[in-house]
Amino acid sequence: MQLKELLTEDRAVSPVIGVILMVAITVILAAVIGTFVLGLGDQVSESAPQASFSFDFNTSNTSATITHEGGETLENSNIGVSGDDGTPNGANNFAGSTITAGDSSVYGSVSPGETIRVIWTNPAGGATNTIARATAPQS
Missing domain, CATH: 1.20.5 (Single alpha-helices involved in coiled-coils or other helix-helix interfaces)
Incomplete structure (x- = not known):
């Protein structure tokens, strides 16, 4: 039981x-x-923005024209442009406080074979991300 x-x-x-x-x-x-x-x-929530840039290298005067082709609108204060040596060389020359599709900037002193980068700096923490890059053609 x-x-x-x-x-x-x-x-x-x-x-x-x-x-x-x-x-x-x-x-x-x-x-x-x-x-x-x-x-x-x-x-x-603070990931790098999605934007497309084109690079037009002018070998006669060793410069590059960087054009925002599309994607997110970017704050100009968060964008920098640098070459292989890592120094901004005048940062960026985009006009206005925001960078939208069609805006362009000229980056000078480009050496043959040098890689140019568009760098986004996170405003919240200072971390950086390369959002576009291109290498100048050899002579």
């Missing part, structure tokens, strides 16, 4: 499931709160 009572006894099932659910909820809440406290949530 005692064996039959043992098999039908199910009082402990509900408290065990309740404890498991409470632990799961606590872990999920801790992960979400920790993500925002450590600032990881801000970094996820």
